[in-house]
Amino acid sequence: MPGSLTASVVNVLLTAVARAGADPRRLVGETRLDVAGVPVPGSRVPAEAVTELWNRAARAVGDPDFGMNLGLSYEPGRFALLDFLFLSSGTLSEAFGSVVRHIDLVTTGGSYEMSTSGDLVTLTRRMPAMDENRHPASAALGWQLTLARAAVGAPVRPVSIGMAMPAPPRHRDLAAAYGTKLIEFGQDANTLTFRRRDLDRPLLGADPALAALLRRTVSRLRHGEGRPWRDRVRSFLAAGLDHDRATLRAAAHSLALSPRRLQQLLHEEGTSWRQELEAERARLAVELLSGTGMPVAAISARLGYADVRAFRRAFRRVHGRTPQEYRSSIA
Known part of the structure; x- marks a missing residue:
């Protein structure tokens, strides 16, 4: 998987591994991260090495739904600027839009889009080698739903979910966790589809001044890339x-x-x-x-x-x- 991810993604993953009783530093040492221990805050890590780490982590903790469970137990704020852009937005629609525009603050590679068809709004996340990226892709779905639920202080139920991974023998747990019975497997991307009216819900932490400040911060970061x-x-x-x-x-x-x-x-x-x-x-x-x-x-x-x-x-x-x-x- 080309691209890179911030150390915050790795640290969230390793925290989950440690909580499950596995040794995070041993896992890092077995991968192509090629660093001694946890990456330093603010650094970026080659994405293919993190994909390998995800898969090793799932095997180490013995959880076939490791990615899903990590995403749904995510603690808002761990991804810093990207999470705060989401939580300070006025509505869920604005919040998801900010994540789509600024996903590269956390990860590069693949694409992330938001589209509207009639009364439905769909978020589409495409990643290279989707079979290898089953756990991070499932975690990303859970992360989005967890942020949305925290932002409005209530359940946010998608109309449907599309998943690139093949259908497991049983997926009742997935349906219960994600809040919809309509899950389509074997898709070419992971998708979350909502009713437009659900995305018009105001956020508890809506703060226009903070949101503007965060957007200026992102702009300064963009300017510094050259x-x-x-x-x-x-x-x-x-x-x-x-x-x-x-x-x-x-x-x-x-x-x-x-x-x-x-x-x-x-x-x-x-x-x-x-x-x-x-x-x-x-x-x-x-x-x-x-x-x-x-x-x-x-x-x-x-x-x-x-x-x-x-x-x-x-x-x-x-x-x-x-x-x-x-x-x-x-x-």
Whole structure:
């Protein structure tokens, strides 16, 4: 499945795995996520690796309806900006429309559409390799219904549901969970169909001012997509450094790239990961030494160095003195 997903999707999935008694870090280690442990917040992860994680997770917890159950137990707000765009909208129709327009905040790949036919409104989510994506597709249906129910504070029942997966031997549980007996399997996409009047229902948390603010935030994020890779790496570094984040691999995952590709892009802009990392460390080291009373050892850890000696050597190379000497000189 081409594209990428935000770390928030992975973290929701791994939280469900842990609650079911399985080991989330072991599952991550068995997949192509290629990171040690849980992806850092704000990063993006290759979608094919997450698809593999979904399927392994379902087997690990022994739940054939893992995706459906996760979606229906979803806690609104876990997808941050996208959820808040939904919940602050005026009506369910506006809320679903905002998700359709901004689904790439959470996942890229496939398509998401909203169409009207007479008195019916249909949401259509197409994903590559739908057979492989049965669990995430079922979770997406549950996520939409859970958000809708939370937003209006009452059951929201679709007229019908279409599912790309083959029909299971029994699907009574699906019908009860999704709130409709009309479920059509073997479709070319997953669909939710509602009556138009049901989508005209006002939302409990409708907040036009907040909704406008969130849309401006999305616009700023969109504008930043064309920034040079050097600036994107600097933004990643400025968001905080520690031992896990101060690596090329962590930065590459945050940008949905391979480490090798990120190095190539930085080289084309006349810099490198090592240059950017050391420049940010040098800047932040001076800031912490002069503006805080943090011990040198704590600053070393904050900057992601393996030990204090490595920090001292790096600082002396840039500033011609040790961190302690620098701090004494400005006291």
